[in-house]
Amino acid sequence: MSAGRVLLKRELxxxxxxxxxxLLACGFFLAxxxxxxxxxxxxxxxxxxxxxxxxxxxxxxxSLLSLERLFERDFxxxxxDLLALGPLPLEAVFAVKALAQWLAIGLPLAVAAPVAxxxxxxxxxxxxxILGSALLGSLGFAFTGALGAALxxxxxxxxxxIAVVVLPLFIPPVIFGAGALEQALTGLSPWPALALxxxxxxxxxx
Amino acid sequence: xxIANGSHMIGRLCIDDLGLSRGERVLFHGLxxxxxxxxxxxxxxxxxxxxxxxxxxxxxxxxxxxxxxxFSEGPGAEIEPETARARHIHLLGHLEGLKGARTAREELxxxxxWCGRGGIDSAVEALGLAPLLDLETRKLSAxxxxxxxxARLIAxxxxxxxxxxxxxxxxxxxxxxxxxxxxxxxxxxxxVIAAVHxxxxxxxxxxxxxxxx
Amino acid sequence: xxxxLANPDRFxxxxxxxxxxxxxxxxxxxxxxxxxxFTAPEDYQQLDTVRIMFVHVPAxxxxxxxxxxxxxxxFFALVFRHPLADAAARAAALPGAVFTALALATGSLWGKxxxxxxxxxxxxxxxxxxxxxxxxxxxxxxxxxxxxAKAARAAAVLGLVGLVNLPIVKFSVxxxxxxxxxxxxxxxxxxxxxxxxxxxxxxxxxxxxxxxTALWLTDIxxxxxxxRVLTMRARAAQEA
Numbered sequence: 001m002s003a004g005r006v007l008l009k010r011e012l013x014x015x016x017x018x019x020x021x022x023l024l025a026c027g028f029f030l031a032x033x034x035x036x037x038x039x040x041x042x043x044x045x046x047x048x049x050x051x052x053x054x055x056x057x058x059x060x061x062x063s064l065l066s067l068e069r070l071f072e073r074d075f076x077x078x079x080x081d082l083l084a085l086g087p088l089p090l091e092a093v094f095a096v097k098a099l100a101q102w103l104a105i106g107l108p109l110a111v112a113a114p115v116a117x118x119x120x121x122x123x124x125x126x127x128x129x130i131l132g133s134a135l136l137g138s139l140g141f142a143f144t145g146a147l148g149a150a151l152x153x154x155x156x157x158x159x160x161x162i163a164v165v166v167l168p169l170f171i172p173p174v175i176f177g178a179g180a181l182e183q184a185l186t187g188l189s190p191w192p193a194l195a196l197x198x199x200x201x202x203x204x205x206x
Numbered sequence: 207x208x209i210a211n212g213s214h215m216i217g218r219l220c221i222d223d224l225g226l227s228r229g230e231r232v233l234f235h236g237l238x239x240x241x242x243x244x245x246x247x248x249x250x251x252x253x254x255x256x257x258x259x260x261x262x263x264x265x266x267x268x269x270x271x272x273x274x275x276x277f278s279e280g281p282g283a284e285i286e287p288e289t290a291r292a293r294h295i296h297l298l299g300h301l302e303g304l305k306g307a308r309t310a311r312e313e314l315x316x317x318x319x320w321c322g323r324g325g326i327d328s329a330v331e332a333l334g335l336a337p338l339l340d341l342e343t344r345k346l347s348a349x350x351x352x353x354x355x356x357a358r359l360i361a362x363x364x365x366x367x368x369x370x371x372x373x374x375x376x377x378x379x380x381x382x383x384x385x386x387x388x389x390x391x392x393x394x395x396x397x398v399i400a401a402v403h404x405x406x407x408x409x410x411x412x413x414x415x416x417x418x419x
Numbered sequence: 420x421x422x423x424l425a426n427p428d429r430f431x432x433x434x435x436x437x438x439x440x441x442x443x444x445x446x447x448x449x450x451x452x453x454x455x456x457f458t459a460p461e462d463y464q465q466l467d468t469v470r471i472m473f474v475h476v477p478a479x480x481x482x483x484x485x486x487x488x489x490x491x492x493x494f495f496a497l498v499f500r501h502p503l504a505d506a507a508a509r510a511a512a513l514p515g516a517v518f519t520a521l522a523l524a525t526g527s528l529w530g531k532x533x534x535x536x537x538x539x540x541x542x543x544x545x546x547x548x549x550x551x552x553x554x555x556x557x558x559x560x561x562x563x564x565x566x567x568a569k570a571a572r573a574a575a576v577l578g579l580v581g582l583v584n585l586p587i588v589k590f591s592v593x594x595x596x597x598x599x600x601x602x603x604x605x606x607x608x609x610x611x612x613x614x615x616x617x618x619x620x621x622x623x624x625x626x627x628x629x630x631x632t633a634l635w636l637t638d639i640x641x642x643x644x645x646x647r648v649l650t651m652r653a654r655a656a657q658e659a
Binding site: 341346 | 652653655
């Protein structure tokens with residue numbers, strides 16, 4: 001088994017174990033989605049126009065989940081030394097960890113996004129577009145988020161610090177992702193926005 | 207024991223005029239040591255003298271103020287530090303990098319696969335880990351955790367062992383076993399650098415890190 | 420009786436002969452209920468879609484009942500520190516969450532033909548979503564803490580808080596709903612139920628109850644055995 005796969009397997013087992021991973025992410029996502037109509041009123045005429053946007057906000061916030069532990073836990077218990085002595089350069093370790101983060105958190109969130117949008121009154125016909133843009137967007141969130149998590153390493157106030165560092169970096173994916181929905185809604189082609197969205201996971205290497 | 211991982215291995219380690227500091231404090235400077243295959247080096251010195259920092263500098267985790275650490279296969283055949291780190295060095299620190307929620311078997315299998323290739327069976331036997339394998343690592347005692355970490359050195363052969371207080375949590379029986387494992391490693395052409403408080407029970411050079419400055 | 424059963428050995432001995440009976444009753448009732456559901460006459464208004472009710476309504480009942488079981492077990496786990504009560508609370512979570520999710524999913528399927536929308540934020544549906552979130556929170560908390568004794572205590576407190584909070588949430592959501600009247604939509608209540616529909620509904624309700632009991636007891640028994648294995652392993656490790 002190649003080193004990358006060995007590491008990915010371990011990262012996934014760590015992300016899924018301990019109650020993290022899909023359950024937590026989807027629970028948070030669902031709670032956020034459910035609280036919007038409670039705060040803004042359940043009238044579909046109010047909710048429908050912003051359904052896609054709310055799903056994107058929820059996606060961005062839920063993507064912040066468990067970022068704090070992504071590198072911190074390996075730093076605290078010494079596993080980072082072990083990872084640094086492995087066959088992969090640290091850049092590749094970073095990429096594998098970000099990918100595992102996406103598989104455990106981003107992917108389930110992206111699948112939940114169309115459900116949330118429809119529950120908020122979006123047209124079910126938009127589901128494939130919402131799913132596609134959420135898949136790309138969550139990939140962007142995972143990689144930029146991992147960058148923020150790596151930068152905040154060793155600080156004593158991980159969670160909020162990472163949110164403050166990372167949320168501004170989340171702006172481009174949010175603009176392109178919600179923009180794709182907006183353009184499709186007004187009859188324009190969503191592809192340019194989706195293409196830009198697809199480029200956002202590369203941002204840690206720019 | 208076959209340590210040759212791939213086609214080549216470290217035959218010589220040169221620490222050349224090394225200077226290290228931690229924060230503002232200079233730990234030592236002008237430290238030079240050479241180590242050949244089959245040799246062991248015990249690092250002694252008071253707490254805070256810089257034994258751990260020296261080990262981490264050899265592994266390439268700390269950038270030295272001055273000097274360099276060089277690895278070579280033999281005369282004139284240098285090994286890049288990145289290559290040495292990726293293939294030839296084991297570092298066993300105070301923190302063992304074990305994940306509490308995973309079982310000893312999962313952790314050992316991952317560490318072995320990550321550091322090289324090889325089965326875990328002989329290491330499990332050498333360190334008496336069989337009854338512990340299905341326990342989650344957070345349920346292990348300090349000595350058991352250390353034995354689990356030592357197992358990775360056996361299971362994934364690498365030439366240079368950097369050990370930080372390797373025997374401290376072990377009882378007399380397992381100290382003897384671990385010492386024997388180090389001797390076997392040396393006999394197979396490996397190298398050991400260990401930070402210790404009690405002298406190692408094997409033929410080795412000694413370097414007093416505190417006195418080097 | 421209940422306190423006598425709190426001894427794990429006695430519990431295992433007592434429930435052992437019960438298990439096949441409970442499982443047989445669950446499967447038998449489910450088959451009967453399914454048959455009755457499909458042979459029940461169409462509703463004059465809802466036509467065939469009325470059959471969704473036979474899955475949806477019992478699932479919602481059991482979703483709530485399982486949470487009550489979880490909360491009460493949590494109370495006993497907290498007050499008497501009893502491992503069996505803890506196992507009971509833990510075992511109720513997953514089936515309860517699945518029943519609740521089933522109620523939400525079938526409710527959504529039912530809502531489309533009835534209300535013309537997959538989802539409507541009315542008081543009852545929103546309360547069920549919150550119930551589901553309670554389950555998710557309970558399971559997530561349980562799984563997140565490595566130390567099992569600590570996880571059990573934290574989860575028991577959460578289960579109990581949830582039990583106390585459910586009526587409060589229900590009340591506040593009702594209040595919210597009267598504050599924001601949803602736009603013109605049909606009400607959920609159809610015409611009052613006929614016996615032809617009531618019988619399959621009750622049989623299905625009973626079937627779900629037996630199914631939950633079977634799953635619950637099986638899980639508790641597995642948990643008791645798992646803890647025995649853990650104890651033995653720890654003992655073996657100590658000798659090593």
